Each structure stands twice: as C-alpha cells, then as structure tokens.
Amino acid sequence: MSLVQIEQIFPSLTWRIRHEVMYPELPFDSVKLPDDFDGLHFGLYADHKLTGVVSLFQKGDVYQFRKLAILADVQKSGYGSQLMNYILDFCKIQKASKLWCNARVNAKEFYYKFGFHETEKTFFKDGYDFVVMERDLQL
Template sequence: MAAEPAIWAIAPSHTYLLRHEVLWPDKPLDYVQLPEDAAGYHYGAFQDDQLVGVVSLFVDGDEARFRKFAVMPTYQRQGIGSALLRYVVAEARRLGARRLWCDARQDSAAFYARFHLQPEGAVFYKGDIPYVRMGVEL
C-alpha cells in the first residue's frame, strides 16, 4: 500500500482531466464538467506531488452528494480512493451535512459499502453503464 496521500482543496478545473481520463474517456472533455462545479467543493489526492485522485462534493442544506470520484488506474487499490472518501465524509460532516449520497457505478458498490453506504432504489443507466444510488446517514 502506498503512503497516505496528501489531500487538499483544488479548483474545479483541476479535476477535469482526471475525471475525463478515468470516468468517461470516450466522451468529449466538456462531458465531465458540471454546471454546478462552481458551487461545489473539490479535492485532490496527491502522491509524489502528482494529482492522482479527485472527488467533488456538493452540499445542499443537511444533505451532501459526492460526484466525479476518480483515481488514476495505476494508483487504484493502493488506499488513495479510501483516503479520499474518508476525507469527503469528514468534510460533509464539517459542512453540516447529516446525510451523504452518490450515484455509484454498480461495479464500485462493494467499495462504497465498506464505508457504510447502502443501495437505495433500482439500478439505472448512464449510457451503457449500470449505476445505483447509495447513501449513508452521517
């Protein structure tokens, strides 16, 4: 396992290349840019001074949603995603959220379940990729 990454706030634009490369490489770059990015909180995980993971958090009252969670493939399964998710949970709590949720790719649901997020509702699709909404009370 790699050393714990350094995590800090980054500009929304600094998330775009990693979002694109990891999540939607077959789509145009603007596909990974969200209209609400300016209102969100964006965090980067750095390993050896390189941005290797990103996640965006959107808080609405006492509910928070994280989106566009991506770790470079060569850095996956090294604890970086886990560190980012722990950070986002703590940030959501700090920002007053009592509930946290995401739309998870179905093949990542087991990862989120390790952090107590539970499936909510039926599987749905974005393009040909199956997703499930997952949430947790904070």
C-alpha cells in the same frame, strides 16, 4: 509509501482525471458538470502529483459526492479510501445529515466498506448502470 496530501482544488483541475478514468470514450467537455463551480473539489496528491479527485455538492445539510476518480495506474493503492474518509470527515464537521452518490453498480462494493447502503433508485447513463447509495451521518 507515498507522501499523500488532500486539499481543496479548482473545479478545472478535476476534469483531466475525470475524463481519463471515468469517460475516456466521451468528449472532454462531457466531464464538466453544470454546477461544478457551485461545488467543493478535493484533490489527492501522491508525491506532489494530482492522483485522485472527488467533487462535493451541498443542498441544506445533505451532501452528494460525484466523480470520485483515481488514476488507473495507482488504483487499489488505498487512495480512493483516503479520499472517501476525507470527505466523510469533512461532511461530519459540516454537520451534514447524509452523504449520497450515484454509484456505478460495478463499484458498489467499495462504498459498502464506508457504511453506504443501496437505495431503490437505479438508472442507466453513458453506458453504465448506476445505483443511488447513501449513508446517514447523524447518530
């Protein structure tokens, strides 16, 4: 069992993993978001090695997470679930009303496990089909 720590990180620390995992076929700069420096970024360290990242952006009491990525050689190890649970808890502490994402269609089963549901909004970008998924956080 690895020692796992999740902490807030600088935006630039997310770029290598985003690129390697999500868009290795695109130029490195394509994984930099225009609003990266307005967001919060979290890194999952497994045995002190940055292994997963996720970015969180806030508009009022609604949060969007983007670019959830876990290094390929340790996917299916539960790290993505640990990051999801971390940002869900973080959003609840912040009194967020909703958390949403643009989910790759081939990953939507992962988000169902955390109570997300699909919306009617779908789109195609950079070679991938996406669906907007969301979860209400206020009961």
